Amino acid sequence: MINVSKLKKGIVIDHIKSGNGHKIFSQLGLDKLEDTVVLLKNIPSNKMGIKDLIKIENDIYLDLTVLGLIDSGVTINIIENGQKKEKIKLELPRKVYGILKCKNPRCISTIEDVGDIEFTLINPSTKEYQCEYCHEKTKP
Amino acid sequence: MIKGKSLIEVNDFSLEEIDDLLSFAGKIIDSEKNYSSLCKGNLIATLFYEPSTRTKFSFESAILRLGGQVIGFADAMTSSVSKGESLIDTIRTISCYADLMIMRHPKEGAPKLASKYSSVPIINGGDGGHQHPTQTLTDLLTIRQLKGPISNFTIGLCGDLKFGRTTHSLTKILIKYPDINFVFISPEELQIPGYIKEEIANNRYQETFSLESCIDRLDILYMTRIQKERFFSEEEYLRLKDSYILDINLMKMAKNDMIVMHPLPRVNEIAVEVDRDDRAAYFKQAKYGMYIRMALISKILGKGEN
Numbered sequence: 001m002i003n004v005s006k007l008k009k010g011i012v013i014d015h016i017k018s019g020n021g022h023k024i025f026s027q028l029g030l031d032k033l034e035d036t037v038v039l040l041k042n043i044p045s046n047k048m049g050i051k052d053l054i055k056i057e058n059d060i061y062l063d064l065t066v067l068g069l070i071d072s073g074v075t076i077n078i079i080e081n082g083q084k085k086e087k088i089k090l091e092l093p094r095k096v097y098g099i100l101k102c103k104n105p106r107c108i109s110t111i112e113d114v115g116d117i118e119f120t121l122i123n124p125s126t127k128e129y130q131c132e133y134c135h136e137k138t139k140p
Numbered sequence: 141m142i143k144g145k146s147l148i149e150v151n152d153f154s155l156e157e158i159d160d161l162l163s164f165a166g167k168i169i170d171s172e173k174n175y176s177s178l179c180k181g182n183l184i185a186t187l188f189y190e191p192s193t194r195t196k197f198s199f200e201s202a203i204l205r206l207g208g209q210v211i212g213f214a215d216a217m218t219s220s221v222s223k224g225e226s227l228i229d230t231i232r233t234i235s236c237y238a239d240l241m242i243m244r245h246p247k248e249g250a251p252k253l254a255s256k257y258s259s260v261p262i263i264n265g266g267d268g269g270h271q272h273p274t275q276t277l278t279d280l281l282t283i284r285q286l287k288g289p290i291s292n293f294t295i296g297l298c299g300d301l302k303f304g305r306t307t308h309s310l311t312k313i314l315i316k317y318p319d320i321n322f323v324f325i326s327p328e329e330l331q332i333p334g335y336i337k338e339e340i341a342n343n344r345y346q347e348t349f350s351l352e353s354c355i356d357r358l359d360i361l362y363m364t365r366i367q368k369e370r371f372f373s374e375e376e377y378l379r380l381k382d383s384y385i386l387d388i389n390l391m392k393m394a395k396n397d398m399i400v401m402h403p404l405p406r407v408n409e410i411a412v413e414v415d416r417d418d419r420a421a422y423f424k425q426a427k428y429g430m431y432i433r434m435a436l437i438s439k440i441l442g443k444g445e446n
Binding site: 104106107108109110111112113114131132133134135136 | 226227228245247249250252253269270
């Protein structure tokens with residue numbers, strides 16, 4: 001087992017479904033940070049079997065909507081002075097703007113620059129969102 | 141109050157607002173001449189980005205019968221679209237000139253997008269296979285005029301129930317009215333989608349392949365066309381296109397006061413011989429389409445009675 005030292009100040013993104021760590025890493029643009037960032041893959045987990053985990057040694061802005069869409073099961077721990085200051089449990093956002101694209105070829109958004117499309121969560125268990133224009137369902 | 145509101149889908153209006161519209165349309169039917177100047181001085185734009193016969197003519201005749209005036213195009217290639225203008229820019233421009241816009245567009249959601257950028261209300265005259273709210277209002281007015289209050293009847297919807305937007309939209313609104321039973325008559329390949337059935341109580345609907353087996357129980361028979369453009373294979377279309385043909389022999393089995401509705405155009409699903417039967421209501425339905433549009437335009441312009 002590889003050991004990574006405890007954070008003094010920063011963010012731990014835990015309980016990432018194995019395989020999603022890399023997606024979160026790139027979607028949040030962590031490769032562009034100058035701070036220390038660690039991505040651990042396939043760590044043994046009692047709850048999940050194996051999981052991914054990300055540690056960021058600084059307090060940065062996290063787009064929780066993007067995180068929720070990729071993996072709503074993750075937990076986010078905010079660390080200060082080596083202690084857990086806050087734990088954030090993610091939920092799928094009820095509405096998202098500008099992240100999803102409508103895949104329906106008959107939708108007006110495929111031929112017109114409509115700006116950020118509003119997608120509304122219609123089924124949390126299947127993670128299905130509905131396009132505001134054509135009502136077609138899509139998954140992140 | 142629907143004054144100043146856009147109509148993109150039928151659910152944009154409450155049941156009370158719809159009933160109010162239906163009542164007003166009924167008054168116009170009773171004394172049309174009294175309303176011939178109601179919208180005098182109003183200019184209404186019709187933006188038809190794809191061909192239409194009934195919808196375009198019924199909207200335009202509705203406007204003219206209210207004393208209003210019409211501008212617009214019936215072919216997008218005669219507008220600035222042919223120069224590459226975006227829909228949003230077209231809408232922003234035309235809303236400078238007209239008091240109300242009526243729009244048909246092949247892309248789903250186009251009228252909704254237009255309503256975001258228009259300074260005047262938009263009426264959706266059909267967006268691809270998505271929504272066609274004035275057809276649903278037409279259907280409700282036809283039922284109300286010919287069968288009385290919208291309650292306590294059995295309606296059979298027959299034909300393409302999978303792709304047919306009119307049957308989906310009509311079913312979804314009728315569910316909100318009391319004591320209505322549905323019989324969905326279709327080939328297995330064209331059955332009504334599960335998400336619509338889920339909204340109806342189990343004891344309120346039945347599915348069958350056979351029109352013959354249920355026609356005697358129906359108060360309303362709503363026929364639809366099997367739409368060629370919805371099929372990927374010609375072979376599949378040819379196999380299903382003649383699934384149902386309503387003829388005088390089937391009509392003999394129906395109740396004496398059953399009405400036959402159809403959103404038109406028909407192909408061969410209703411034999412021409414049925415047109416002579418008093419129960420054939422589909423051309424009356426087309427006329428009611430004009431009256432409900434008269435009521436709708438007046439109310440949105442704030443001219444209708446309360």
